[in-house]
Amino acid sequence: MEPGEIHALLGENGAGKSTLMNVLYGLYQPDEGEILVDGRPLKLKGPSDAIAAGIGMVHQHFMLVPVFTVAENVMLGAEQVKGGFTGFLDRRRARREVAEVSERYNLRVDPDAVIEDLPVGIQQRVEIVKALTREVDLLILDEPTAVLTPQETEELLAVMRSLKAAGKSIVFITHKLGEVKAIADRITVIRRGKTVGTASPSASRDELAALMVGRSVRLTVDKKPATPGKPILEVSGLVVDDDRQVRAVDGVDLTVHAGEVLGIAGVQGNGQTELIEAVMGLRPVLAGTVTLDGETVHGWPTKKVLRAGVGYVPEDRSVDGLVKEFSVAENLVLDIYDRPPFGKGLSLKPDAIAQSAKERIEQFDVRTSSADAPVGTLSGGNQQKVIVARELSRPLKLFIAAQPTRGVDVGSIEFIHSRVIRERDIGTAVMVVSSELDEVIGLADRIAVMYRGRIIGVVSPDTPREEIGLLMAGITPDTAAAAPEGPGNEDNA
Amino acid sequence: MSNPNPVSGSPDKEPATEAQEARSEARANPTAPAGDSERAVAATATKEPPAEPRPSLGRLFLDNLWAANTVTVTVLAVLLAMLVGAVLIIVSDPAVLATYGYITARPSDAINSSWTVVSEAYANLFKGAIFDPEASGFTAALSPISETLTYTAPLVFTGLSVALAFRGGLFNIGAQGQATIGVILAAAAGFALPLPPGVHLLVALIAGAAGGAIWGFIPGILKARTGAHEVINTIMLNYVAVYFLSWIIIQNGVQNPRRADAISKPVEASAQLPRLLGDNLRVHAGILLAVLATWFVAWLLNRSTLGFELRAVGANPDAARTAGISVTKTFVLVMVIAGVLAGLGGSNMVLGSTADALTPQVVAQIGFDGILVALLGRVKPWGVLMAALLFGALQAGGNRMQSYSGISLELVTVLQALIVIFIAAPALVKAIFQLRAARAARLQTSLAKGW
Numbered sequence: 001m002e003p004g005e006i007h008a009l010l011g012e013n014g015a016g017k018s019t020l021m022n023v024l025y026g027l028y029q030p031d032e033g034e035i036l037v038d039g040r041p042l043k044l045k046g047p048s049d050a051i052a053a054g055i056g057m058v059h060q061h062f063m064l065v066p067v068f069t070v071a072e073n074v075m076l077g078a079e080q081v082k083g084g085f086t087g088f089l090d091r092r093r094a095r096r097e098v099a100e101v102s103e104r105y106n107l108r109v110d111p112d113a114v115i116e117d118l119p120v121g122i123q124q125r126v127e128i129v130k131a132l133t134r135e136v137d138l139l140i141l142d143e144p145t146a147v148l149t150p151q152e153t154e155e156l157l158a159v160m161r162s163l164k165a166a167g168k169s170i171v172f173i174t175h176k177l178g179e180v181k182a183i184a185d186r187i188t189v190i191r192r193g194k195t196v197g198t199a200s201p202s203a204s205r206d207e208l209a210a211l212m213v214g215r216s217v218r219l220t221v222d223k224k225p226a227t228p229g230k231p232i233l234e235v236s237g238l239v240v241d242d243d244r245q246v247r248a249v250d251g252v253d254l255t256v257h258a259g260e261v262l263g264i265a266g267v268q269g270n271g272q273t274e275l276i277e278a279v280m281g282l283r284p285v286l287a288g289t290v291t292l293d294g295e296t297v298h299g300w301p302t303k304k305v306l307r308a309g310v311g312y313v314p315e316d317r318s319v320d321g322l323v324k325e326f327s328v329a330e331n332l333v334l335d336i337y338d339r340p341p342f343g344k345g346l347s348l349k350p351d352a353i354a355q356s357a358k359e360r361i362e363q364f365d366v367r368t369s370s371a372d373a374p375v376g377t378l379s380g381g382n383q384q385k386v387i388v389a390r391e392l393s394r395p396l397k398l399f400i401a402a403q404p405t406r407g408v409d410v411g412s413i414e415f416i417h418s419r420v421i422r423e424r425d426i427g428t429a430v431m432v433v434s435s436e437l438d439e440v441i442g443l444a445d446r447i448a449v450m451y452r453g454r455i456i457g458v459v460s461p462d463t464p465r466e467e468i469g470l471l472m473a474g475i476t477p478d479t480a481a482a483a484p485e486g487p488g489n490e491d492n493a
Numbered sequence: 494m495s496n497p498n499p500v501s502g503s504p505d506k507e508p509a510t511e512a513q514e515a516r517s518e519a520r521a522n523p524t525a526p527a528g529d530s531e532r533a534v535a536a537t538a539t540k541e542p543p544a545e546p547r548p549s550l551g552r553l554f555l556d557n558l559w560a561a562n563t564v565t566v567t568v569l570a571v572l573l574a575m576l577v578g579a580v581l582i583i584v585s586d587p588a589v590l591a592t593y594g595y596i597t598a599r600p601s602d603a604i605n606s607s608w609t610v611v612s613e614a615y616a617n618l619f620k621g622a623i624f625d626p627e628a629s630g631f632t633a634a635l636s637p638i639s640e641t642l643t644y645t646a647p648l649v650f651t652g653l654s655v656a657l658a659f660r661g662g663l664f665n666i667g668a669q670g671q672a673t674i675g676v677i678l679a680a681a682a683g684f685a686l687p688l689p690p691g692v693h694l695l696v697a698l699i700a701g702a703a704g705g706a707i708w709g710f711i712p713g714i715l716k717a718r719t720g721a722h723e724v725i726n727t728i729m730l731n732y733v734a735v736y737f738l739s740w741i742i743i744q745n746g747v748q749n750p751r752r753a754d755a756i757s758k759p760v761e762a763s764a765q766l767p768r769l770l771g772d773n774l775r776v777h778a779g780i781l782l783a784v785l786a787t788w789f790v791a792w793l794l795n796r797s798t799l800g801f802e803l804r805a806v807g808a809n810p811d812a813a814r815t816a817g818i819s820v821t822k823t824f825v826l827v828m829v830i831a832g833v834l835a836g837l838g839g840s841n842m843v844l845g846s847t848a849d850a851l852t853p854q855v856v857a858q859i860g861f862d863g864i865l866v867a868l869l870g871r872v873k874p875w876g877v878l879m880a881a882l883l884f885g886a887l888q889a890g891g892n893r894m895q896s897y898s899g900i901s902l903e904l905v906t907v908l909q910a911l912i913v914i915f916i917a918a919p920a921l922v923k924a925i926f927q928l929r930a931a932r933a934a935r936l937q938t939s940l941a942k943g944w
Contacts, residue, residue: 282815303817312815320815325808334805335816338798346797 056131121152229258263444324376381412570915621893645885650838651863667727669860675836683760705836713828
C-alpha cells in the first residue's frame, strides 16, 4: 500500500477478503506470515494495536450505539474526561473533533444527531469519522456499498476521493466491479484465500469478473422475449404502513402476468419492502385489494399465501430467510416441513428431508460441507441459493424475489438469475425487487419504478438508464425540465 | 442437532475407517475404562472438522477428548465444583481449621485432617447416592439408587419443561408455579374423587398436567397477544401459585380434619404411583414416566412438525414467520406443553413416595432446580435426564453426608450451583484446564440466548 492510494480488494463471497482484513485489524491472529507497516513487522494483538499502528476499519455491519449521538459514538472507546479524577466526559471536545474532521474531509456529519435517526449512508460516514479521529493513515472499508443507495454510493466515492487527496490510504473491499473501476488505483483479486492477480482499473469488467470467479461469466442475463399469459397477481389501491406506523405504500396498483418478470426498481425505503410483505400476508393491508389468480388473498395468513403457490425470497436472508442454526436440509424445508413427503400429521420424515436436500444441493449447486451443516456456516451466495432452491422446488404461480443477489458473488448471481428466468419460462409470474438497477434491467420484462410509496412509472427495460434513474429520484418526464442531475447513472462501461 | 449416524466418512470408506478406528483406539487407550461412551464422544467429535488430510483417528480421538466438548467440560465442571466444595468443607469445620493455626510447625496435621474430613464427606455422598459397599442385604444395597431415582424423577419433568421452552425461545422461570398448580390439582383428584385403582392414578396425573398447562398457558397467551415478557410473568405467577397453595391447604374440605397444621387430606392409595422395588424402597413409577417424557420431548423436538416450528421460532422468529409459521400460536403451545411437563413433575411430589398430602413445601424447589437441570443438560432432552440424575444423586447423597459426616445439606446446593456456574462459563473451565477451543463457541451460545 502506498500513501494516498485506494487499493481495491476484489473477490467472491467467502474468498477470504474479510478474513484478511480482520487479521490486519487485529481481530484474528495470523497462523503464518507477517504484516509490514512502514517496513517494520507488526504484531497485532487486538484492534487497539491496529489503531495505534494507524489502521482503522469500517465494518460491513456498523458498530454504533443507536441511541447515542454521533459525538458520543465517536468518543466511545476513547473517552476524554475533564476535571481530573471526577471523570466528567468531555462532550464538548468530542463534538469539536467530530465537527473538525467532518469539515476537513467534507463529510457533513452533525455531531448532535442521534444515530438511529440517521440514514444508513450517514451512519457509515460516522464510522469513517470515528476512524479518522483516531488519526489513522490506513482505512479499511469492508463492503461499504452493500447497504447504500446509488446516490449514497456516489457520495461515499466522493468522500473516498477527498480522503485520498488528504494522503490517507484506503483498502476498499467489494465485489461490485463498477465501483472498483470508478475509484481504485490498484486492484487485487482474491479467490479461495489466495491472491490470483493484480489489475489496473483500466482492465475491463469481464476481465475482472473472470479473475474473481476463475472463469468467464456473463454479466448480462441471457433470455428470450417473454410470452405473458393471464394476470396472476393483481394489486389495486394498496395502502400499507411501515413498522413506525408511517404510510409506506400509498395506493399501489400493479399486475404481474404469468410468464413475465415484473421488475420493481427504486431507491430502498420507498415502500418496496412493505409492498411485498403485504402481498405475503406479513403486514396488514389497510386498504385496497390483492388477488392471486382471481382469488382475493389479502388478509390471509402467510402460510395460506405460500400454500396457494407463492414463492418468496425475502430481502434480508439472514433475518427473514434462514434459521442460521438449522442445517441446510432443515432450511430447505422451512416452509414445507409439514407437507408430504416431509411431514405427515405430527411427525417429520427425516429420510425424505435428507433425500430432498441431497437433490436440491445438487440441482442448485449449493456449496456446503454436508446437508447437516448449519446454514450459517455457508457463504452468502450459497445461503441465498438455499433459499432460492427451497422456493423454486414446488409448483408456483407467483415467485417474488426481493434483492435476490444482494451480497452474493458474481458466480452465484449468474446462477440465480438463470433460475429466475427459467421459472418465468415455465409460466410462473415473477416479481423481482432490487435496488441494483442493472439487475432489474437485466431480468425484467417490464419495470415499475417505486417512489415514496407509489408506482411512479412503468417502463420497458430498453428505456435508457438515465431515464429510469430520474424516475427513481421521483422525476417523471413531465417534471424533468426542472430536474437536476439524476442518480443511478454511474459509469457502465 | 440430531445426528442419526455419528460416524464420519462417506459410506464407501466405512470399512477402512472402522478398522483404523479400532486399531488406533486400542493403541491410544489400552485400558479403556468406559470404552463405549468415550468412543461415542470421539465419534461425534471426529465429525466436526471436515479437514482434507485426515490425521489418524487415534490422534483425533485424543484431541477431541481434550478439546472443549460437552462431556469433557461437564465432567471437569463437576470436578471443579467438588474441589471448591472441599475447600468449603475444610473451612466450615472448626477442628480442621484449628490445625491450620500451626501449619508451619506440623503441616501433616492440617493435611491429614483435611483429607480425612473431605474424603469422608465425599465417600458418604457416594454411598448415599450410588452404592454402599458395607451395606448388607438386597434392600440396603439398592437403597442409595432408589433414593437417587426418587429425587431424580420430578427434576426430569421440570428440567424438560424449562428446556423445551428454551428451545422455543422462551425462558420459563415458571416451572415452580406450574408444578405447584399441578400438585394441587393432582392431590385434589387424588383425595376427592372416588375412582378405581389405575383409573384414579391416570385421572390424578391428568389433573396435575392440566394444572400445569393452565399455569403455562397464561404467560404464553400474554406473550403472544401483548408481548408481555414471559420471564416477568412466570416469576409473578410463581408467587401467585405458592400463596394459593398455602391458602387452599387450610380450606374446609381440603385440610386434613384430624390435623391442626397446614396439611391436606392424604391422597388415596388408588391414586398413588406404584413402588417399583417393594414397600421398603421409595423408588416409584415416576422415574419410568420421566424416561417416557424424555423420549417424548426428544421426539417432539427432533422428529415432529411441531418441534420443527418450535425450534425455528426459538432460533429465528422472523424467518419462522416469513416461512408461514405462526409465532404467536407456537409461543402459546410451547408454554402449555412446558406447563404440562412441570405439572407432571409436581404431581410426582404428591402421588409418589415423597409425600402423600399437600403441605406448603410439598413441591420443594423442583421448579427452580429444573432451570439448573435444563442448563446443565444443555437444553437437550437426554442431557436433561442425565443432569437430573446427577442432581438427584447429589440430593440423595447429601442426606447421608449430613447425617453421617455432619456436613450441612446446603453444601449440596452450593455444589449444584457451582457446577452450573462452571458449565455456564465454559470459557472458565477451558481457561483452567487449557482446553482447545474446538466447540466452546457452540456451548456458549446454547446458554447465552433467551434474554
